Ligand code: SF4
């Protein structure tokens with residue numbers, strides 16, 4: 001994934017799209033006030049300077065899909081693990097809720113289910129049948145919409161072809177009106193995401209932590 | 225079955241469906257699949273239209289089979305039916321181009337909302353108490369028809385009123401035709417963030433009584449006067465798409481954005497240069513820029529044509545708008561104004577945008593006309609990279625165009641304050657029957673207009689809305705509409721594209737509850753009225769839509785979606801792809817849609833008036849359209865309640881934004897509760913210190929503070945509209961919602977909580993800082 005901060009407007013379409021796609025529950029005001037709201041995708045904002053010379057910068061943050069993911073080795077049950085495709089996956093059935101992984105992740109993108117999720121009926125009819133609902137005691141986080149990746153792979157296989165670049169998008173990238181979020185195959189040097197990742201504007205979040213994140217942030221430019 | 229097996233199983237069904245020869249099941253547009261053809265686990269995509277704001281984005285809805293609990297004839301049962309699962313933008317639609325905004329993504333929660341009205345209701349208790357009993361559709365329609373019929377018997381047809389949200393499609397046309405034939409005034413709309421001032425200005429300057437469209441993708445310079453065009457204003461999705469392109473869509477060419485506003489909006493955050501201008505002086509700055517351009521001989525005065533002649537002193541180089549004078553009035557340094565003027569003149573194509581608070585001052589029309597003249601001066605009207613006006617297709621259904629008549633009458637239509645005052649002062653209210661379609665003026669109007677008191681005096685009120693809100697709770701009879709996903713929907717976008725567009729879509733799913741589509745209920749009522757002359761020619765709303773789309777030229781038959789059999793006629797094509805749209809042939813301008821009226825004498829700057837003396841009420845009060853709820857009509861959706869506002873990260877609550885220096889002076893800290901008071905009301909809210917707000921401004925998002933609006937919004941936070949003075953824009957009579965002044969004082973011991981996503985347990989922003 002590449003995130004072009006010069007395109008991102010902070011519109012947060014990605015945030016709600018992620019809720020809709022991934023069956024992320026809302027927790028309500030009391031729990032939200034305790035820091036228990038779940039947002040696999042969030043838009044961080046940073047103030048710089050003082051009035052009137054202030055700047056406000058946005059940064060969409062989701063799981064960075066680290067190649068050297070600190071969340072993985074600390075998990076006693078291998079719930080947090082690396083897949084063959086290089087995704088950092090979370091097997092909900094294995095998770096016993098130690099929350100070590102959440103402590104280990106420097107990006108604060110792992111969310112714990114402090115209680116069973118609930119949807120006031122009939123809001124539950126919206127739930128996506130392709131994504132399992134997580135129960136109390138389980139850690140969850142952005143999966144790069146693995147269900148969409150799988151569906152596109154199956155489709156391509158059925159048509160006896162390989163996936164086209166840009167054919168498959170996680171819900172956030174699908175929604176993003178400014179095309180700030182670009183998803184694709186980093187192993188293919190010709191893909192759009194590879195091209196963007198080589199941009200001189202490219203940076204990684206908390207690069208010095210040695211996590212080798214797979215998400216590249218392209219810095220916002222300035223006209224001054 | 226564990227997750228892996230489940231994935232495998234659905235993969236197999238997916239694959240076999242594909243082999244069955246339908247190409248791309250994930251993205252197919254099929255008109256109305258009989259439910260039995262839904263394959264479990266396989267998604268179908270159907271077009272629809274986002275109903276949440278006037279932008280009218282085209283949707284694709286993911287539909288899958290599921291089990292829904294429904295009540296039929298008093299029995300609860302479980303039925304298998306197609307259920308909407310997710311909304312995405314329709315890639316073929318000229319406005320949304322495959323994208324949606326944050327609110328559009330959440331629109332699906334309307335259909336599945338637990339507090340939707342599920343069947344017709346008749347009031348039992350006192351008005352406003354919320355006590356209703358269930359009645360059958362026959363009873364409800366009989367009652368409505370007999371009440372309306374009685375008006376006709378009494379020869380008092382003019383006492384029927386229909387208040388609805390503004391819209392431009394056949395839905396409104398049907399209401400207009402019904403009212404016209406009955407002999408009642410046209411439908412009426414009142415919106416807090418209505419756009420009458422800008423429409424009037426565009427009619428005067430350009431002969432186009434509509435909102436503008438900006439070609440951001442091709443522009444090189446944007447100067448925006450208060451318009452939150454990336455967040456909540458006008459056509460946010462198409463504007464965000466254009467913004468992405470103007471920044472990084474052309475290698476080596478990045479357009480600049482300058483934003484002028486006293487409180488940094490989401491759009492302001494994206495600006496290269498953000499300038500906190502003094503409220504009510506935006507047009508002065510625009511003319512200051514024009515002054516520099518004219519006197520530097522960078523453009524000639526007549527380049528602005530008609531838009532220029534509307535501004536006093538234009539042909540003489542705007543002698544009243546010298547740089548020192550502009551600096552004194554606006555608070556923006558003269559050197560800066562001069563530099564921006566040069567950049568603007570040298571960066572063609574450049575475009576100026578005005579929207580939001582500047583238009584909601586007592587001198588709002590002046591600001592809009594000034595910005596229009598600036599656009600005309602730099603040559604950006606109807607040219608690439610500039611401002612355009614969406615051509616409006618002539619989809620008006622035969623046999624007569626009530627719409628056109630309505631539009632003419634509308635320009636003389638009374639404003640909400642006058643309507644309310646008329647009802648309150650009359651012994652016998654001029655409105656005897658009020659029909660409401662989702663309009664919520666009780667929430668959206670300043671208290672001094674006494675809209676609620678006025679409604680209490682109306683003998684009979686019926687509401688079609690999906691939810692009980694501050695206005696519909698006053699209804700005597702409720703005939704709940706289908707949700708947009710359960711109905712035929714249509715729309716004619718006013719802005720956001722240079723193509724002529726008429727959107728339409730059939731129902732995406734069956735109705736979950738015992739609701740009925742408002743247009744069909746209205747047609748049913750019409751059939752029972754003997755005196756409707758001439759009677760409406762359609763049996764159903766679908767017939768009316770069909771007639772109007774069949775009247776559209778087929779030459780513009782849209783390109784077909786890959787994998788779909790080419791449809792035979794305009795109507796089928798429109799249903800299949802979610803609308804009809806046509807490119808305007810290059811070089812042609814749509815004709816003016818209003819006669820260019822003689823404006824009388826040119827406008828000149830008159831200082832904005834504010835309600836409240838400066839010494840007693842030292843702060844400007846700025847209510848703004850919130851990212852989550854716009855004008856408050858979306859506060860009932862839980863995803864939007866739990867959305868961290870992007871500028872403040874606040875959720876589930878109200879807050880008041882104050883400059884940190886001001887707060888220090890008043891000895892107020894973040895999270896402290898303050899009382900904000902105007903001459904017309906007061907409220908309490910926790911304080912949020914914001915570096916991006918002028919020291920003499922207090923800002924609050926509109927949306928919370930509902931007295932009645934479902935379990936998620938009722939009793940939550942405070943409504944900033946309750947502070948607003950009944951002060952209007954002087955030329956148009958539109959509410960000047962940014963012209964109230966307030967005072968602020970700390971309240972000790974109040975426990976109103978600021979719920980923030982950042983800075984709570986989870987985020988530690990300092991760790992990310994400076995990278
Ligand atoms: S961002 Fe956090 S959760 Fe994601 S892979 Fe890296 S350490 Fe693990």
Ligand code: SF4
Nearest residue numbers: 008009011012014176
């Ligand atoms: S949808 Fe795109 S532009 Fe909007 S906040 Fe997310 S990344 Fe930024």
Ligand code: SF4
Nearest residue numbers: 274277280281325328
């Ligand atoms: S801008 Fe957002 S709310 Fe408005 S119509 Fe488009 S998707 Fe819906």
